[in-house]
Amino acid sequence: MLNFSSDYIKTCHPEILKTLQDSLATTHTGYGTDDICAEAKKRIAEQTGTDPEDIFFVSGGTQTNQLAIDTMLKEYEGVISADTGHVNTHEAGAIEYTGHKVMHVPGHNGLIDAGELKDFVETFYQDGNHEHMVFPGMVYISFPTEYGTLYTKKQLADIAAVCREYHMIFYLDGARLGYGLAADTDVTLRDIAELTDAFYIGGTKVGAMLGEALVFTKHNTPSHFVHRLKKHGALMAKGWIMGAQFETLFRDGLYGRISANAIEKARDLRRGLEKRGFRFWLDSPTNQQFVVLENGFADRLQKEVVLSYWEKADEEHTVYRFATNWATTGEDLDELWKVMDRISAL
């Protein structure tokens, strides 16, 4: 069935399976100490200007966020997110489970405003009772955001400056990082490594079977991090399975290439929807497009195309997410138009 519901609907890029196939020939050492992980880390380090020792592979995004936030925060600190941020809404309380509060500032189409962030922190420090409050210890953003939007380099630098001023950690969730970097943006992978204290490069949603690459950018890996991974249940015995994903994705620019495909197909998707007069809920430059559909039409459409329900727009309309991905083809889009036009013509 035609599926535009998300970007984690296909197993992985075929090259990754080939790498795994090749890995059958030999034995590997455990817990991420193997040669494939070493090679993958080396490549990521080179492309981000960081140190291989500060790079770790983790099986999924929630696990990665939970680990980074819990291990980098002090006991008396919480993390600030946009109200719509993933850690605040759709991670099942995984951050609070580790004892840390998620505080929030308004999200503007998912984006945090540096000025509002500064006000939030100022208000905290001006409060005479702030020893009875949770200290703001980290700022969490995602790039792209949960709404597919992107920060400019200037906006990232402004948030980074607020973080430095108030001694907060700047952490970036890059579950869909590839799609953000392949879009129309002035932000580069190196910029992100320079401006943040830690971030992760999403694999699961960008061509890998599983795995995210967590990068501590300032030689600031929390001590005994392997132990902490284990304590969180996140240390995989066969680390090279994840290493192989990233070794492949960061070989010869594959990660960038397949991300670009998703962006190109998203542009075609947007044009096709615009041409047909559909309304967008907001303007997203990346692979997630939020479209307002009339309820009756949506019901019929979903019998033939898998979409993601996003939220209610009004009594008669609902917002749906259409997502392209690294593997989306022109044929997929042609098929979509065929279905949509047929239903529209009813």
Place this chain on the structure above:
Amino acid sequence: MLNFSSDYIKTCHPEILKTLQDSLATTHTGYGTDDICAEAKKRIAEQTGTDPEDIFFVSGGTQTNQLAIDTMLKEYEGVISADTGHVNTHEAGAIEYTGHKVMHVPGHNGLIDAGELKDFVETFYQDGNHEHMVFPGMVYISFPTEYGTLYTKKQLADIAAVCREYHMIFYLDGARLGYGLAADTDVTLRDIAELTDAFYIGGTKVGAMLGEALVFTKHNTPSHFVHRLKKHGALMAKGWIMGAQFETLFRDGLYGRISANAIEKARDLRRGLEKRGFRFWLDSPTNQQFVVLENGFADRLQKEVVLSYWEKADEEHTVYRFATNWATTGEDLDELWKVMDRISAL
């Protein structure tokens, strides 16, 4: 120095010291199994229509909230509070420390609206992804609220109805319960016991040295609750020290009488401030009054009277809390007027 900063500025009602003095003559059994606790629980049970077995004394309000919320919630549940609720703002993340998220709805002068609460929960259940979100398992309110305001019996019943409909626990923080019940209200202690699933009767702020009486109202005490108290570091060896506070306060209506004094003095305070043309930040019927002072005036006043900073009103004005308490005297007020009038005349 003249002190209107809060209601926990005096040691305790003299009768309590007398009870403790009398307790010197004999020995007592440990961990709340003594006769004084038994008598105190019996009195509270009679006056609330509950069972002595479901009543526990805890040393402070944050400890009590943490215990009640953590032990009554399931692992996948969080608690809903007003955004201004104590557990959401001024308890140092004590709830999140136990792994539970504090969610929030807007506070209207501290009060939750049953309709907005229902919408919040409905939105949760309508969201197709709600298995990835924290389940609303409890509603937390305080009576009076952090702004001194009170729910009517109808408002409590409406919130209780939403709780029942969505299988949420209804928990009431009564840190200042006496002051609420002594104010102009149609709510009684029995109403609270009937409408909520658990609540606590504040001692620390209403005449006791320390101690809050946590009441599980529906024979719903979490299993092995003594163990849970111990695990939270909240089980006192000499339980009768807290028992003596409540045995005294609930003997011959002392709790009600001293609460009434605070309300009477708050009324006098309000009138005196109104007469002098001071502006109130909001209308509070209980012992906490929130007054807008011009900054220069406030600075001078605070050299002679201890007040609580509340929040910034505008560039030139600040909100301060003036609180009366069970021990406030007419002389205290006379003294206050003398100081204020002198400063005003400068």
Place this chain on the structure above:
Amino acid sequence: MLNFSSDYIKTCHPEILKTLQDSLATTHTGYGTDDICAEAKKRIAEQTGTDPEDIFFVSGGTQTNQLAIDTMLKEYEGVISADTGHVNTHEAGAIEYTGHKVMHVPGHNGLIDAGELKDFVETFYQDGNHEHMVFPGMVYISFPTEYGTLYTKKQLADIAAVCREYHMIFYLDGARLGYGLAADTDVTLRDIAELTDAFYIGGTKVGAMLGEALVFTKHNTPSHFVHRLKKHGALMAKGWIMGAQFETLFRDGLYGRISANAIEKARDLRRGLEKRGFRFWLDSPTNQQFVVLENGFADRLQKEVVLSYWEKADEEHTVYRFATNWATTGEDLDELWKVMDRISAL
């Protein structure tokens, strides 16, 4: 380099890569709701006499143990393990991280004795202060144990009986379950499902790239388990990656067949070592063999063969683990003898 250090040194059985390759052709739904997971669960359910709804795939053993123990225990309970049990020694405090104590009884070559277990629990309940102690809520064993040893069916039934008598959960860690069942044992997969309340079938160490199948055997899956997986950071977006491992392993008896290879090779390994006069640290019927080596010999050997350091035997001898696995070949063993004989002859 020749590697006998563990059973997680090879990527996976080639059939699994083939299943993944086949999965490329189509799209899949997320979070374990896909058809491959459904098929895998159906097969495991049939072969264990359980319900597909009570089966979940988790990425690793520590994660699985942490999840099962944390979600099945009540807040006031801890888990009893052998002192040598994995959760007590080598899981970085992952259980305590969730707030639960690991208590222990003596391990006899890794095995718990039902009589000693009963005594431990009896002593607890006889202690007048036991409300101040951690309640024994679960018994954790592994099959095979960390020393490669196996419980007989009678021994499992005896432990199960103690668990039932004292209302404790019986949980079995099957990280190497295949190797246990393929060895000389009267225990079957169905016996384990019948006697325990929950257990897991290890994939990572028995032919899979990653993944363990957690089975709640008595329709006793903790409520909202998907949420709990997410909260623990254990819910994978592409669930079918793990589903594909188990769909393949439980198709046509592959899991049993490859486990049998490890056992057969372990038997050859044992004979070869015995023939050469090596001493065993204990008698293991499964794929892990614990061998006492003279230190100088061990140093030379490890330049050519990867082994696992286990513990110091005496000043001049050290215990090493030699492990076979699903992929070990006769050629691997021939190579090992060649190296050992050469070094011995020095």
Place this chain on the structure above:
Amino acid sequence: MLNFSSDYIKTCHPEILKTLQDSLATTHTGYGTDDICAEAKKRIAEQTGTDPEDIFFVSGGTQTNQLAIDTMLKEYEGVISADTGHVNTHEAGAIEYTGHKVMHVPGHNGLIDAGELKDFVETFYQDGNHEHMVFPGMVYISFPTEYGTLYTKKQLADIAAVCREYHMIFYLDGARLGYGLAADTDVTLRDIAELTDAFYIGGTKVGAMLGEALVFTKHNTPSHFVHRLKKHGALMAKGWIMGAQFETLFRDGLYGRISANAIEKARDLRRGLEKRGFRFWLDSPTNQQFVVLENGFADRLQKEVVLSYWEKADEEHTVYRFATNWATTGEDLDELWKVMDRISAL
């Protein structure tokens, strides 16, 4: 009823009630910022050679242990205790609740041996897999121990040396510290402050109504400790209630004097029991005496005297704890002998 069950059976020393009575005359500032706390801290600081800023009052022993251990340990560390240590046995898993493992070495009548401690830590660091194990981050002892026994100054210094060598924190639980220091010992309060990194002076069991004084001895108070107290539910609004206990106990040597009374009465108790031919379970120099009673005799005795069950000695004998305290009188002992002699004569 005659009560020798424990040392927390009487409300408090009358002088403390007098201090509280005196405190009624004025108002006090909240959360431990008051003058009485300041004076109490000043006295303790002077008598221990520490800084008032590093002293905190906490309501009970479990709360204090939980706080000290949780806030001083790093996330990857656990605490080492004697197997019989209070945190390992009778604190309801309060330490594990904060995510930290309690590890243990053998207790010799409650005492840890520095050599065995060193071996334990050495074994940990020699283990090639120790990144998968809980790091030993702190040593917990109690003085006196749970068996009433005492470390010599040399023994404390030896443990302190092991702690320094392996960068572990040395923490001393002084729930009954007064009784230890008043016994026949070469250890002084200053020695303890010098040799440990943190310890607490027990109030609850030595004359106070409630309260323990936690002392960080090396200017090593965890950052934002007031916040951490609040987060643990341990910050009392009326801090001076606890301050008053210690201000009184540390004024004019009261703490030492009343402790000495307990020791003197324990000596008389021991002699009386020896004279009557009773057997001791172990040799305790402090206020807790462990006596082996024939079961029938014990049953009859307990109808008239409250004792603490300790453990089973053999089929016909049981160990009971007889404790004296700061308030025990010669008359109490005379009464005890009368009862025991009468029962013996039956």
